[in-house]
Amino acid sequence: MIDLQKLRELSKLFLLSGILIVPLSIIEFYYGEYYNSSILIVDSFHGFIDATSAILFSILLGVIYKRSSKFPWGLYNLESISVLFVSIFIVYLAINYITTALHNSISGGPTWLAILIYISSLISLLIYKIEKKYSWINLVKTDITHTKLDTFLEIFSGIGIIVNNYYLTITIIIGISAFVLFDTIRQFKEAIYSLIGFNYNSPIKERLKIMLESFGLNVKNIYIRKIGSFYSLYVIIGLEPKTTLAEIYKLRKIVKRIAKTFDGVVNVEVKVIPEKSKKVKTTNNINVQKTSIDNKSDEKIRSEYPTPIANIKNTSRDINETAVKH
Incomplete structure (x- = not known):
């Protein structure tokens, strides 16, 4: 059984990461729309789903091993339902934006927008360093892999904004969108399995x-x-x-x-x-x-x-x- 103190620490870590990612994603979306920066907008979509997952994990880890006379099924189903709705929303945004972007001019935006991307990558790197202490927990192990991919994509995205090459921008947009869609569909599938009580092969x-x-x-x-x-x-x-x-x-x-x-x-x-x-x-x-x-x-x-x-x-x-x- 996982030590209660470790769970509390991990819960705070996920909550902190979610709180940091949300405002940064809002800023990315705002400046992405203002300067028509396709890379920044797509990266903000990715940030929203990461923040939602982190906050949900934080809430669940905070109560997971508390003694109770009745098991809180509703709380765990809440995570699945939340992920379900957020996943549908993110998939809609991503597909809608890709369709719009392909029919309009695509731009990386001003060079200084790369700073926002690199701030996001620094937060991902910091979370990765802290999470390594809890890598023996399966949930964290999965998130560490996800965080490493996040950091790589954000560094690559920053380069795309600086270079501001049409074909490079297209490649980055498709790459990030594909990653977001793949991750979202995976979470959507697991949420469905959870709600219907699917016999999980583990x-x-x-x-x-x-x-x-x-x-x-x-x-x-x-x-x-x-x-x-x-x-x-x-x-x-x-x-x-x-x-x-x-x-x-x-x-x-x-x-x-x-x-x-x-x-x-x-x-x-x-x-x-x-x-x-x-x-x-x-x-x-x-x-x-x-x-x-x-x-x-x-x-x-x-x-x-x-x-x-x-x-x-x-x-x-x-x-x-x-x-x-x-």
């Missing part, structure tokens, strides 16, 4: 199954649902019908504890289903006197058919003592 499923089975648990299936940028797990465990409610309760706690060690897992539901009892072949001629009632014999028989939670008390201790590696 490496977590196989790794978690191996870990649970190593503790002697009979894992029937694991379903993974993407909720926003995070995961909700539904684990089905098979147990013998004789298992007591107390043992089932302990088992659920163990499974949840293991599952939540995976990065990005915010909700775990465990369902226990009874296993079918094995049929034992019997004969009509049973010699009662040969049936052992000795305790040692009984222990030997029980050891041949161990239940998945036979050592459930020790299992809890083993989890605490064993360093789990993913």
Whole structure:
């Protein structure tokens, strides 16, 4: 499980980056329209979607591991719905602008506008440097890759404004627009998957199954649902019908504890289903006197058919003592 203090730090980082990007994107859009700078306008579209994502991540990270009696599904769905509407808006702006630009004169604008682009690239570079401290978190790892691409495109865009060559400007506009559209469509798809409860194919499923089975648990299936940028797990465990409610309760706690060690897992539901009892072949001629009632014999028989939670008390201790590696 991610340390709460680290989550708070990361939440503040995303919020700060979103607050810095929003006004800069507005300024880029304003001067882009005023000086008819196609590169600046397209870059501002990119800034808007980055800022929206950063602020949403900040809000979610701020509450993700807070204890609550009820899981806040609405909050995670809010991220998906917000991304959905922002994605539609950004795609519309990008396609509309490309269409307009191809039918009108395209300009890079005055040379000094490159300063705005380079300020944006410096902010991206600063965020990248800070995020490297949290690169072990999957969400940050993805954002680091995105930030590196942002920095490269912004440096290239600044060169395009300075050179102010028609073909170079066209190339930059198409390149940035393609990147924005690709990133937006990806987020749109993930938002749809999140809202419909799509069974998400993640490496977590196989790794978690191996870990649970190593503790002697009979894992029937694991379903993974993407909720926003995070995961909700539904684990089905098979147990013998004789298992007591107390043992089932302990088992659920163990499974949840293991599952939540995976990065990005915010909700775990465990369902226990009874296993079918094995049929034992019997004969009509049973010699009662040969049936052992000795305790040692009984222990030997029980050891041949161990239940998945036979050592459930020790299992809890083993989890605490064993360093789990993913």
